[in-house]
Amino acid sequence: MALLDWMSDVGGPVIRGEGVTLRPPRAGDYAAWSTLRDGSRDYLQPWEPAWPEDDLTKAAFRRRLSIYAREMELGHAWPFFVLVDRGRTLAGAVTLSNVRRGVAETGTLGYWIGQPYSGQGVATAAVRAVVGYAFDTLKLHRLEAACLPTNHGSRRVLEKSGFSQEGRARAYLKINGGWADHLLFGLVEDER
16 A cells, blocks of 8 residues: 555655755656756766656656655665755755665665756755665665766765765766766764
8 A cells, every 4th residue: 555655645754954855756746857857968967877768758757656666665765856945846866775674774875966956055965864864764874875986066965974985886887878987985874
C-alpha cells in the first residue's frame, strides 16, 4: 500500500532546511520539473549522464516516479525535490541512494540545481538538510558523494556541508557520453 499511497501524492518524508523544503517528487510536479530541466539543459549536461531522447516526456517522468517509489519502499533510496519560496517553486533535486545497511550503514548523495537557482546557497541548504535526515532519522553512519574535478560549484557544496575529499576515482561514472574521473568525498556521522 505504501507504493500506491506515494504514487497518489500521499506519504514520504518532508524535510525543512535553511530556506528549502524537500519532499518526494509527485506526479503533479511534471510541468515544473520538465520546464526547469529543459531551461537548464546546457547548464546541467556537462555534469550529468547523457539524457535519453525521451527524458523530459511525461511517460519518462512517470517511469522515474515508479522507480523512486520502489526504491523508497525498499529503503534503498530517498529522492527529494528541492523547493524554495516556502515550498512553492521547484529549484532542483537531491537523492540519497545506494543505502546499504548492516556493516556499512551508508548511502550516496547526488543532487542537481536548476540554473536560475545556482550560486544562491540552495544546493548547500538541500544537502545539509538531507545529511541531517540521513544521520538523525535514518541512522546512517557514513555518506559518500562524488563530483567531476572541474565542477567547482559542486565541490564547494560538499565542502560547505562538511564532506572531506577522500580520493580520486578514474573513469568513475559515464558523464555526458564519456567516462570521467571523479573526486570522492565522505562524511562520517560523528565528524559532522
